[in-house]
Amino acid sequence: MSIDCPPEQHRRRRRPSVEIAVAVAMTAGLVSLILVTRGGPTGTPALVAAVALALVQASTVLWITRRPEIAMGTALAAGVGIQALAPHVGWLGLAAAPLAYFAWIRPPRVSLWALGVAVLLSPWALVTGGWRDVLLGVFAFGFSWAWGELGRTRMIRRREERQRIVDAERARIARELHDVVAHTVSVMLVQAAAAADIFDARPEKARAALDTIQEAGRTALDELHAMLRTMRPDEAVEAEPRTPQPGLEQLDELARSLGVTGLVVAVDRTGVERPVPPDVGLSAYRIVQESLTNSLRHGRARRADVRLAYDETEIRLDITDDGTGGSTGRAAAGGGHGLTGMRERARLLGGTLDAGPRATGGFQVSARLPLRQKAAA
Secondary structure, eight states, X not given: OOOOOOHHHHHHHSXXXXXXXXXXXXXXXXXXXXXXXXXXXXXXXXXXXXXXHHHHHHHHHHHTTTSHHHXXXXXXXXXXXXXXXXXXXOTTTTTHHHHHHXXXXXOHHHHHHHHHHHHHTGGGHHHHSOHXXXXXXXXXXXXXHHHHHHHHHHHXXXXXXXXXXXXXXXXXXXXXXXXXXXXXXXXXXXXXHHHHHHTTTOHHHHHHHHHHHHHHHXXXXXXXXXXXHTTSOGGGSTTSOOOOOOOGGGHHHHHHHHHTTTOEEEEEEESOOOOOOHHHHHHHHXXXXXXXXXXXXXXXXXEEEEEEEEOSSEXXXXXXXXXXXXXXXXXXXXTSHHHHXXXXXXXXXXXXXXXXXXXXXXXXXXXXXXXXXXXXX
């Protein structure tokens, strides 16, 4: 696959000092060869013309990133002139150097024409040389083109890898934002509806619901601020304390926050508790959070059970509820971003996640997260 890279990107990434050094070296080499090589220009006008053409050819590397086709054509034309005036300097002067730049900037469908022109002109060397000169000229241009194409391919791969990392980070941030906002807003909406229903009859309960809304909003802001701080340059947050991301230790607090909405959550831990990598702990917390949010918002559940089991190689999560597991609303949730994001979290850690209605009613989410991460497929 050929990918054409805009010349201005190459100009920004390659330091100008490199082009200047190449141009100076080309100028020194060409002028020296023109002056000392036998069979060169015999008169002053021819000598001046040859030196001028050498300067023109060398200068093309300074602006080839801005006008690659014109610069390459100029380098070949100047090379023809140098070949006519000083045939023993080198085949078409040193046009192989601009060709390497041209192949680095342009994809093969464009750069091969320059290589083709140079090769088609090769038989001209028979006039003043022999087959050895022809073969050397063809090899020099072929090597220069291959060198430039190799550099272009490597640069494209590095750029694609950087883009892949950026895309993965954007997807991670999107999942984090979804988890934080969806859970908190669901709690706030439920509490607001409850407060409106009992505001006149039971004002103390309404006040408690409003307190829960305030606390949920404050928690969401804290998590969003912590997330946004990780996206700023390091120097902008040197003096700011970093808020730790939630983990398995916060499951009980999560259960209590949902308890005031009418969803009774029980957390049961089995096995020997052991240290869990931070990314595994965060993903486990988000899976539980998203599952309980779906139970509350889509399943209309009254009770949910969270079972966390430890063993030597993995942690197992099972979140079940007594809601309407097979309802249209829950099916829509399964096809949206929530369950998709949970499955992706588990996959990236080398684990698995299954979700679906239970035969006895309700909904179940089961996740297996390895403590020693495996490469995701």
